[in-house]
Amino acid sequence: MNTNTPWTEWLWRFLRVFLGAVFLYASIDKIIYPDRFAFAISNYRILPGDLVNFVAVWLPWLEVTVGVFLIFGLFEWASLTLYNMVMLIFLAAIAINLARGVNISCGCFSLDPNAEKMSWLTFMRDLGLLVPGLGAYILLVRRRPPPFLEKPSR
């Protein structure tokens, strides 16, 4: 049973469209330039070589799918969870390389090789995109609660 008030319902719709749009926007460069994206992934030096290609080809389309599903409100729980998982992975990869002191571009939204190198600001920015994603769970629980959390109707 949806227990959102009208304004929290609108907030939920706004958030899922916003987060979906973020992912759609992020996927554009990656789909146009898969080789640059693969290069950017390899720069992180986390994935083994064979997986770099696979992730470079698949990840942008995962972003597109999750983005579209969020915008149209399909598979809400799964889409939101995937959004947050992907953002957490990005954040972890950025944190690892900032700790290593590696001077690379994030590759998150732009694959221009002359783009600014990532910094803790990049980390904060992505954290700023994760927080609403995690916060949206509160609204989603109220909107579409899991059956075991629903109060039985009298």
Add this chain to the structure above:
Amino acid sequence: MKRKEAVIRFSALSVCLVLFLSFSSHAGPVRVGVLVHLTGDLSEFGQMQRKSMMIALENIRKREADSISIVPVFRDTPADPGKVRAVVNDLVSTKGVSIITAGMTSTTAWVAASQAQSLGIPFLICTASADKITEQGWKYVFRLNPPFSEYGNAMLWFLSEIARPKTVAILREEGFSGLLSSDNLSERCQKSGYEIVLNYLYKKDTKDFEPVLNKIKKKNPDVIAMGAFLNSAVRLIRQCRELRVTPRIFMGLGGGFTLPQFGELCGNAADFVCSITIWHPSVPYPGGRQYYDTYLERYHCHPDYHGAEAYAAMQVVADVLERTPSLDPEDIRASLLATDMTTIIGRVKFVSYGNKMQQNRLPTYLLQWEGGRMSLVWPPDLASRKYVYPFPGWKRRPAEQE
């Protein structure tokens, strides 16, 4: 009639004169000056070079019965560079040599080359490695052997293309005059992005390397580069085995690591130790193995690259003298410039590049011990077997022999 007879006589005389002049330049043996260190500290190498050149001449005569007759005029090169000029002058003015070849230290070769240049006599260096010798624009000076800056190339090539180490430890013996004696190698390692975790100079008679090897073990470098004479080389490797020092590669630089005695004394502790060299009997150029076997049989001693370079120098000299139209220095120089042949140390062609002029280019080689034998493992197109990298450790060996 009288006029006709006079014309015939004059023509005949002219023909005879022309024939005489054209053949007289090659009539008789050609004297070739040879400067080597026949006495003193370096006499071991000088004598090796003298013997190697004589073997070369024998082989040339055997192969081509009508080859030009070469008479080598050996002169002991004084250690004092000040006396070197006089020796060069003597060879040219008194002995009438047409070309000089030299197996000398860089210090003495520098003086001799400049003297040959000022006398305008072709001068072929076969040992001295100081880069600057072929950077002076001396048009009469040619060098067969690579310059010092290129000696380490085989090792640096292997490291940069295959091993890609991050850290290097260097151990150098006092008095060692090889690649590690200068800072050239450590500088190149640093420029290549390798961190030098240790750069240690030890005394000649050091017997116990445990303290420094334990330090190295803690730092766990990818490469251990050692510049050592035979006795230290053997001690180092044995103690590395006892202490289980295990880098990804052992690089032995210097004669100690390429002598057969190293393999005999270390047993299979020597396995997979690498070394670099300018020449080894296993390099696949024609005549090299035969030279090595002849020398060993005749003199009961293994010739090294000094001897091979001297042998090759005589091959080049003979080839040049066969081709030169006359013994005029300019003709001999032009023939040297046109040289393109394969000797026992490889292809010889004098080229100019960068600051260098009339410098032959030769690869250096990476050798690796296995089963008591050294094999050429790099460059790959000349290798007799594949390299073993990384060092597989001390455990997996057959029963060790002492």
Add this chain to the structure above:
Amino acid sequence: MESSAPGAWIFRQFQDILIIMGFSLALAVSANTIRHDPLPWVAERRLLEPGDRFPYFPLASSEIPEFRDYLGLPPDKEIITVADIQADLLVVEILNVFCFPCQTQALTLNRVWKIIEHRPDLKGKIKIIGIALGNTKEMVRDFSTDYGLSFPVFSDADARSEKIIGPGIHTPFSLYIRRDGSGRLTVVAGTHSGVIEDPGLLLKTLTRLLPEEERPASDIRNGEAGSR
């Protein structure tokens, strides 16, 4: 009525996640097949061949400041790619500065460079760069000085060439890159593994690969075979 057990609900969400991932994977595979591009990173597990698109290979223009004009690079770009270079045909030589055959090849390229720069019908059309596999920029600098090279050599300390050009690359390895329809250097017109000692022979190979309208008049007059 749906089961209210948490486990069951979580399992359903997990299924939904898998569905989304599977769907996106199907999209990715279809898109890649339609594009008909080789996979971007390890180029289909083979060396680049004529006809391939030269992949993304970023190079640092700060390593070769004295060659910016020669290559016609935009002044504001630090990271450039081959496509940013102004030429009709580009020789990309993958080499290692300590590799003996590569040093020989570099000397040949030097001679070819000199010939090209002295020929008005070729100057500006054919250009040469080197990429030093496994070498740092300090070593590349020393190499360029020691060998008196007239063309720029970039460092590739991380040995990206092996992944980008293809596995099993043996230096020296030459690629000849030609302009595509949009005028950018993207098409691999030819490759060669090993040393070419004769500068005349190499130059002949290069002029044959030039676009027809850029080839020297003497080549066309002599009825040389058309470019690929």
